[in-house]
Amino acid sequence: MIQLLRRFASLSALTKITSTMTTPLPGTKPPLTLYTSIASIRQWRRQQASRCNSVAMIPTMGAIHAGHISLIRSAAQTHDSLVISVFVNPAQFAPHEDLSRYPRTLTTDIKQLEALNTELSSPESSSKGRIEALFVPSVPEIYPSGIPLQQELQKGAFVTVTPLSSRLEGITRPHFFRGVATVCMKLFNIVQPDEVYFGQKDVQQTVVLKWMVGDLHIPTKIRVEDTVREEDGLAMSSRNVYLGEKRRGFAVCLYKALKAAEEAYLQEVAKGATVIPKRILTEPAEKVLREAGSDEVKTETEYFSVACPKELEELEQVDVSIGAVISGAVRMLPTQESEGPVRIIDNIILKGKAEVDTQGERVSQDLRTVVYV
Numbered sequence: 001m002i003q004l005l006r007r008f009a010s011l012s013a014l015t016k017i018t019s020t021m022t023t024p025l026p027g028t029k030p031p032l033t034l035y036t037s038i039a040s041i042r043q044w045r046r047q048q049a050s051r052c053n054s055v056a057m058i059p060t061m062g063a064i065h066a067g068h069i070s071l072i073r074s075a076a077q078t079h080d081s082l083v084i085s086v087f088v089n090p091a092q093f094a095p096h097e098d099l100s101r102y103p104r105t106l107t108t109d110i111k112q113l114e115a116l117n118t119e120l121s122s123p124e125s126s127s128k129g130r131i132e133a134l135f136v137p138s139v140p141e142i143y144p145s146g147i148p149l150q151q152e153l154q155k156g157a158f159v160t161v162t163p164l165s166s167r168l169e170g171i172t173r174p175h176f177f178r179g180v181a182t183v184c185m186k187l188f189n190i191v192q193p194d195e196v197y198f199g200q201k202d203v204q205q206t207v208v209l210k211w212m213v214g215d216l217h218i219p220t221k222i223r224v225e226d227t228v229r230e231e232d233g234l235a236m237s238s239r240n241v242y243l244g245e246k247r248r249g250f251a252v253c254l255y256k257a258l259k260a261a262e263e264a265y266l267q268e269v270a271k272g273a274t275v276i277p278k279r280i281l282t283e284p285a286e287k288v289l290r291e292a293g294s295d296e297v298k299t300e301t302e303y304f305s306v307a308c309p310k311e312l313e314e315l316e317q318v319d320v321s322i323g324a325v326i327s328g329a330v331r332m333l334p335t336q337e338s339e340g341p342v343r344i345i346d347n348i349i350l351k352g353k354a355e356v357d358t359q360g361e362r363v364s365q366d367l368r369t370v371v372y373v
């Protein structure tokens with residue numbers, strides 16, 4: 001099987017995979033099948049419908065880590081059949097960004113997915129479902145009109161979610177959410193999953209996609225799962241491999257800043273506050289960020305935001321009945337010539353003390369995540 005994967009990986013590098021390729025990966029019991037064409041994954045989807053299987057999708061850009069695995073485990077609790085997509089989406093990268101060096105580790109990704117599947121399929125597992133399909137399309141399959149990185153040269157249909165996409169991450173990455181929304185729209189249309197799983201680590205992405213699904217009446221649900229962290233609290237991320245040893249230890253500064261803001265919020269809530277000025281949260285966070293790094297490792301804060309959960313609009317004060325999303329981005333500067341800057345993003349949802357939920361039902365006064373979209 002490994003040989004087969006090596007062949008696939010090398011074919012992939014040479015972009016010689018045919019658009020109809022469907023490869024049962026024989027080492028897996030029951031087999032995990034690799035689909036590379038839209039036609040073949042649609043056929044798989046029809047089979048699932050004919051068996052009345054519920055289908056969950058977990059879109060990824062590969063370089064599978066424990067964050068992805070946790071999304072898959074959650075999906076397997078509820079759904080019969082899971083489809084994982086691995087696609088490094090050019091449309092969400094600006095020309096100056098890291099598309100060409102983004103980690104591509106398909107062979108080890110598949111090994112991890114196979115190991116997980118063996119566990120999910122074992123008689124001891126409490127999971128309802130398991131991974132059935134791995135969808136790894138080529139760029140021309142997804143973008144038949146081509147996808148130059150310069151937006152003004154791009155032809156065809158694209159999805160924009162406004163004004164959300166130009167806030168926070170969208171300030172530094174103005175192209176980003178158009179690329180994410182467009183590829184997710186394509187993936188949702190191709191696979192038609194009952195539910196799609198995303199990580200809270202990319203919180204703005206989840207809010208953008210919830211708006212897209214709602215506004216465009218897409219018949220799927222968006223599920224958001226907790227951020228999986230390293231032991232010191234750093235959010236797992238495929239790009240953490242860029243950090244290198246020297247910067248790695250300092251990369252947790254953003255999470256520490258978020259925790260300082262959260263602690264300040266919870267202290268005010270405990271004192272009975274109903275409205276909390278933004279500065280009560282940002283001052284302790286900014287102190288942590290100012291003191292981050294060392295003589296050798298320099299950090300720059302791009303933003304530290306306190307925003308409303310519905311549209312991520314910046315708040316001057318937090319209404320305790322609603323809560324807020326606190327999020328940020330920190331740039332870890334290179335420590336040597338061979339390195340580039342690495343952006344760390346992270347967030348915490350400050351729970352609200354809602355008396356009623358979005359349907360108007362009375363709920364408890366306990367702190368809870370108030371979901372709007």
Ligand SMILES: Nc1ncnc2c1ncn2[C@@H]1O[C@H](COP(=O)(O)OP(=O)(O)OP(=O)(O)O)[C@@H](O)[C@H]1O
Binds near residue numbers: 066067070238
């Ligand atoms: N630490 C994490 N915990 C939970 N979910 C995560 C985590 N990291 C990524 N995810 C989720 O996995 C899905 C696929 O993400 P992706 O493949 O881009 O990985 P990534 O680690 O976010 O990569 P990058 O370093 O490029 O941001 C997304 O929904 C993302 O939010």
Ligand SMILES: CC(C)(CO)[C@@H](O)C(=O)[O-]
Binds near residue numbers: 060180202205
């Ligand atoms: C959702 C996604 C797979 C779209 O390319 C990507 O943005 C990601 O991995 O978070």
Ligand code: BAL
Binds near residue numbers: 061092202
């Ligand atoms: N998980 C986010 C993908 C990106 O930054 O391109």
